[in-house]
Amino acid sequence: MNKHKAIATPTKTKEILNKYGFSFKKSLGQNFIIDVNILTKILEKAEVTKEVGVIEIGPGMGALTEQIAIHAKQVVAFEIDQRLAPILEETLMEYDNVSIVYQDVLEADVASIILEHFEVGQKVKLVANLPYYVTTPILMKLLMARLPLASITVMIQKEVADRMAATPNTKSYGSLSIAVQYYTEASVVLHVPKTVFMPQPNVDSAVLHLEIRDKPLVEVNDEDFFFDLVRACFGQRRKTLRNNLVRHFTDEYTKEALEIKLQEANIDGTRRGESLSIQEFADLANVFSG
Known part of the structure; x- marks a missing residue:
């Protein structure tokens, strides 16, 4: 663990917010994590090691990015909100293995960015605290693009995580479960209380782990x-x-x-x-x- 105080604490988060006069944008679904233990658990579930390259979506003020930088070989994070640029520059300045791409991941050419930043044959994983309002479009875009990702580990709304990992004959099972499981092996690996976020969301959260399959689960003609x-x-x-x-x-x-x-x-x-x-x-x- 590095020397300075982690970003993911209530005091440090408030200190940064006040220093930069930053206000949360509801439209971007910004909820920052203020508990380092949760972040460490996410990285454990994702099996992030020093050989692994990581893509992150929505770094916010860099709380998870910082922990990824400590545990992984390098991290490339997509951030849609330009207002966070000066904050991220400060919070992550001592990590030389971090690149921030200020772009909407839904519009970005993620495949090219992977080629540009990671070595050929390097294991690349996606680890993120996703904005809840665009969770499904983001995950489906990434899965359908068949990117060279080994796994995806994301903090999302618990109800959506349950739907993505659901099995037949359950209330949560539906077309989303099938779309996700066609490409991946899905499991809910952690339930997360609202109290670890600032501001607190109105929904419960969970960490969903998707292990990308070598080939789709079933063979279809079309x-x-x-x-x-x-x-x-x-x-x-x-x-x-x-x-x-x-x-x-x-x-x-x-x-x-x-x-x-x-x-x-x-x-x-x-x-x-x-x-x-x-x-x-x-x-x-x-x-x-x-």
Whole structure:
């Protein structure tokens, strides 16, 4: 551990906020972490070591960035809020293994930035306290881009973490669970109280760990169609698969034609979407797009 007082404490955070007259922007979902133990736990769950390169999104005033810099080989952080530039310059000045990219990660060419900053063959992981309002778009963009990431470990809203890691026949299981698990092995590794944030969010938080798969969990003929079909099957959760499919494919297939597709996939149309495994969804999608 380094000599100076960590950023992630209530006093140090308030001191920096006051010094720079910084005010939180609600629209950017800014909630800074003020507990070093939580940050250390996140890095343990992510298995960050001195050989690993790390990408961070939304460094804020650098509380997590600092801990990553101490434990990893190097860190590249994306920050959308230019107002934080002078703060980050001060808080991270003694770390020469940190680069800040002032860009919205949703618009950035992350693949090029990885190539530019990390060595070929180096293990790169994503570790972040994500702004809650854009968690899903950010994670889906990164997963669909098939970036050379080994894993993703993120602090997000507990409810979203539960949905991403959910299994069939549970309330949280839905199209998001399938989209995330198609690319990764997902698990919720830590629950985090509201008290470790400034300002405190109104929702509970959790750390989600995604281990990137070498290849998608199931084989599908047409990925876009597969995800579209999955969303359709969860269109109205209380309705049967048959009803959701009839509603979705109303212009393309008759009820009878859909019934034949379900039979071909060996799936009972009276079941609900939440009872199907990802493999069953793949089988059904492949019957349509075979």
